[in-house]
Amino acid sequence: MVTKEITKKATSGKVFKKPRVLKQKKALPKRSAEQILEIHKENVAEPAVKAEEKHLLSKHRYIFATGRRKTAVANVRLFNGKGEIAINKKPLKEYFRFGFYQDEITRPFELTGLVGHYHFTASINGGGLHAQATALRHGISLALSQVSPEVRKVLKKNGFLTRDDRKKERKKPGLKRARRAPQWAKR
Numbered sequence: 001m002v003t004k005e006i007t008k009k010a011t012s013g014k015v016f017k018k019p020r021v022l023k024q025k026k027a028l029p030k031r032s033a034e035q036i037l038e039i040h041k042e043n044v045a046e047p048a049v050k051a052e053e054k055h056l057l058s059k060h061r062y063i064f065a066t067g068r069r070k071t072a073v074a075n076v077r078l079f080n081g082k083g084e085i086a087i088n089k090k091p092l093k094e095y096f097r098f099g100f101y102q103d104e105i106t107r108p109f110e111l112t113g114l115v116g117h118y119h120f121t122a123s124i125n126g127g128g129l130h131a132q133a134t135a136l137r138h139g140i141s142l143a144l145s146q147v148s149p150e151v152r153k154v155l156k157k158n159g160f161l162t163r164d165d166r167k168k169e170r171k172k173p174g175l176k177r178a179r180r181a182p183q184w185a186k187r
Contacts, residue, residue, distance in 0.1 A: 063146050067139025069164050072127025076120050076139035083119035087136070101133040108141045108160055112151045118144070138163060 063078040087095040096102050109115045120140060124132045141160035145152040155161050169178035176182055 063143045065139045065143035065146070067135045067137065067142060067163075069135040069138060070127050070131040070167055072124060072131035072135040074122050074124045074132065074135040074139040076122045076136065076143050078118055078120045078140070078143035080118060082116055085119055086121045088123055096129065096133060098129075101129065104133050105136050105140065108137060108144055108155060111158055111160075112144060112154050114144065114147075114151070134164060 065076050067074040067076060085092040092102060122136055124136060137160065141155045145155050145161055171178055
């Protein structure tokens with residue numbers, strides 16, 4: 001019995017699919033650095049909250065949020081207005097000396113256009129520097145999401161409100177690590 005897509009052999013009973021002809025993909029146009037930057041600017045949202053808008057913090061003293069990553073926990077207090085950023089009672093640049101971590105922590109403010117409108121204090125426990133920086137970013141994002149629904153949409157779209165729940169897998173009995181088996185010897 002022969003159909004359009006499937007051929008069946010009578011003797012073996014196996015089903016064989018006919019090979020399909022693949023269409024070639026069109027090549028993407030080459031773009032300059034300026035065009036790439038313009039595309040990136042279109043994807044980044046406009047400032048979600050204007051300076052004239054009344055903030056949630058005018059009614060309350062601060063917004064509290066807890067961010068987590070691996071074994072690091074960051075308790076964040078978000079204050080209205082300009083002020084010094086303190087992490088474990090140290091300035092941001094002293095606690096996180098690498099610029100990469102500082103940029104990662106302040107990224108939620110840049111995406112929402114709220115740089116200079118808020119400052120925060122945080123206490124961080126556990127984990128390494130990278131996990132602490134990511135936990136702090138998560139806590140800041142959760143606190144900023146309470147400011148207005150527009151800010152929440154921008155942070156949600158960029159994935160800052162989702163906790164990264166990847167942790168180190170536990171060691172299994174009979175293995176060296178989680179999955180690493182002991183070395184096999186022939187004799």
